[in-house]
Amino acid sequence: MKVFEANISHQAAGLLNEKLSLVTLFEIANKKLADDFGILNFFGNQQEYDIFKETISCSSLIASEPDRTEYGDFQTNSNLAKSVSQFLRNQKKINPKIIIEPTCGKGNFIVAALTVFQQIETIIGIEIYKPYTWESKFSIIDYYLSNPDSNKPKIEIFHNNVFEFDFSSIADKIKGEILVLGNPPWVTNSKLSSLDSDNLPQKSNFKKHSGFDAITGKGNFDIGEYITLMMFDAFQHSSGHMGFLVKNSVIKNIVYDQLQRKYKISDIEKLTIDSKKEFNVSVEASLLFCKLNKSPHYTCKEYNFYQSAPFIKEFGWVSGKFVSDTGLYRHSSYIDGDCPFEWRQGVKHDLASVMELERSNGNFTNGRNQETELEEDLIFGILKSSDLKQSVISQSRKYTIITQKKVGQDTSGIRQKYPKIYEYLNFHRELFKQRKSSIYSNKPDFSIFGIGDYSFLPYKVAISGLYKTFSFSLILPANNKPLMLDDTCYLLGFDNLEFAAYTSILLNSDITKEFLQAITFADAKRTFTKDILMRIDLYKLATLFPGQDIQKEIDTLNNTFNLNISINNWTAYVKTLKNKRPSAQMNIFSGKDAES
Numbered sequence: 001m002k003v004f005e006a007n008i009s010h011q012a013a014g015l016l017n018e019k020l021s022l023v024t025l026f027e028i029a030n031k032k033l034a035d036d037f038g039i040l041n042f043f044g045n046q047q048e049y050d051i052f053k054e055t056i057s058c059s060s061l062i063a064s065e066p067d068r069t070e071y072g073d074f075q076t077n078s079n080l081a082k083s084v085s086q087f088l089r090n091q092k093k094i095n096p097k098i099i100i101e102p103t104c105g106k107g108n109f110i111v112a113a114l115t116v117f118q119q120i121e122t123i124i125g126i127e128i129y130k131p132y133t134w135e136s137k138f139s140i141i142d143y144y145l146s147n148p149d150s151n152k153p154k155i156e157i158f159h160n161n162v163f164e165f166d167f168s169s170i171a172d173k174i175k176g177e178i179l180v181l182g183n184p185p186w187v188t189n190s191k192l193s194s195l196d197s198d199n200l201p202q203k204s205n206f207k208k209h210s211g212f213d214a215i216t217g218k219g220n221f222d223i224g225e226y227i228t229l230m231m232f233d234a235f236q237h238s239s240g241h242m243g244f245l246v247k248n249s250v251i252k253n254i255v256y257d258q259l260q261r262k263y264k265i266s267d268i269e270k271l272t273i274d275s276k277k278e279f280n281v282s283v284e285a286s287l288l289f290c291k292l293n294k295s296p297h298y299t300c301k302e303y304n305f306y307q308s309a310p311f312i313k314e315f316g317w318v319s320g321k322f323v324s325d326t327g328l329y330r331h332s333s334y335i336d337g338d339c340p341f342e343w344r345q346g347v348k349h350d351l352a353s354v355m356e357l358e359r360s361n362g363n364f365t366n367g368r369n370q371e372t373e374l375e376e377d378l379i380f381g382i383l384k385s386s387d388l389k390q391s392v393i394s395q396s397r398k399y400t401i402i403t404q405k406k407v408g409q410d411t412s413g414i415r416q417k418y419p420k421i422y423e424y425l426n427f428h429r430e431l432f433k434q435r436k437s438s439i440y441s442n443k444p445d446f447s448i449f450g451i452g453d454y455s456f457l458p459y460k461v462a463i464s465g466l467y468k469t470f471s472f473s474l475i476l477p478a479n480n481k482p483l484m485l486d487d488t489c490y491l492l493g494f495d496n497l498e499f500a501a502y503t504s505i506l507l508n509s510d511i512t513k514e515f516l517q518a519i520t521f522a523d524a525k526r527t528f529t530k531d532i533l534m535r536i537d538l539y540k541l542a543t544l545f546p547g548q549d550i551q552k553e554i555d556t557l558n559n560t561f562n563l564n565i566s567i568n569n570w571t572a573y574v575k576t577l578k579n580k581r582p583s584a585q586m587n588i589f590s591g592k593d594a595e596s
């Protein structure tokens, strides 16, 4: 049965119908409901009360569910809400006096808290969607119908926008242990802007100077994250705890920002839940737990919510560095520094159907199955992430047209010099024009990105940014032409084979793998980014790598791939690494001896 579009059980409707049948004024009805169930201000005004009475005296009204995407509406099921509350009571020994549920939805956390915590004196719930505020109140009545002797705290459910709610006035008034409990909306600001929704805090650029971009590259955030921070702002000086179900990315960002924000929160934990099972969504999410009003902590311990046992790992800040596994990091942190060489992203063209080619019958076939003859000069083999499976690669499945030697280069010369290529590109001109990214606007025809001198160096060491395999491939020229990488890959370019081979050996060492595992996050869109790779101090790695190990690895490469790499250039290589280190470069500019 539905009242105000909210579900109400027949039991609760029947009881209210009976209890209020002789009551005409809403203030008297409110007093009765506060006495019986602790819920304050049940009805907002007389009109609301009249409609309510009329509705519950009729039979059920079926209302269709509106689209609630912009509200990040994933209601916590009663079982999960209860096990979270039990976990907080049994494992964390929490026995709060005040519960704050900032976006209480249908009230499942409120009912769970009533069930589990016996000393609550006040519950405050806020919810933007009116039918849910009713449903929360009806659920509370249901709870008391089944548990008439249960503790009855004062409960107030506000129909309000959480972003406009004054939490600080509550924080000033409360006395006793507080528990901020719930599951804030799961929706990002960019999703909201695509829906043209204004369900955002006014200061929605709150991330602007936080260094957040360094982690996600997007400036995109979840409104659940903003609400979590609002709770810290309001209650970090109140004695108590927080238990919030949020996306893993929210927890990562909160811990990341903690270095700068220094909220008085400690013992931060992330307890992973199965969101497919609980919410039927494929988003990694967890229970975020922390203590309030404590000296700030900057790391977060990870556990599985369902298994009372083992600690998985800890992530967060160690000596000013943000890492995904503090234990692993402590072993390998000595190579955390600056890479002497510059990592580059591969070629970007955003037009695979035209620019990705395969050889067939001496011609080239594109993704639209069009076969064409093209001049070889501008054609290069190209490797995608899925091609980087071997330690040494010297051929490609795919080819591409490299229209420029560097970004922005004039392409008008192609027409005269390579008429077949020009004809092919020109035939697909409209598709080039339709490329969405703004990087292509006002650029020469058929422009590409991720191209420069480094692209044409014959030897490369490369890794896929997307895959979670911690292995680097040594790329050799194919038919005397350098192989290119696509923009899902990162590469270092070399003009001599030895330097490239030594680099690939260092990067594939156990210590590099351990270091990368310690600083990358499995749930990141790209496991490896330029920022991550630039942290590998190859010079330190090289100086600590035992000589006999290098020789052994070179022998393996030579024997497995029929190469002829020698160790003779190793000393020159280490010297180059030393001279190219940023600290050495600064010494050169400041007149100090880089060799000293």
Ligand SMILES: C[S@@+](CC[C@H](N)C(=O)[O-])C[C@H]1O[C@@H](n2cnc3c(N)ncnc32)[C@H](O)[C@@H]1O
Pocket (backbone or CB within 6 Å): 070, 071, 072, 073, 074, 075, 076, 077, 102, 103, 104, 105, 106, 107, 108, 109, 126, 127, 128, 129, 132, 160, 161, 162, 163, 182, 183, 184, 185, 186, 199
């Ligand atoms: C993920 S659901 C969780 C609901 C409830 N906390 C639970 O655990 O079942 C998020 C809730 O936030 C509500 N909500 C979204 N935007 C809101 C806002 N600006 N102010 C208050 N509530 C909001 C939604 O209507 C929805 O009920």
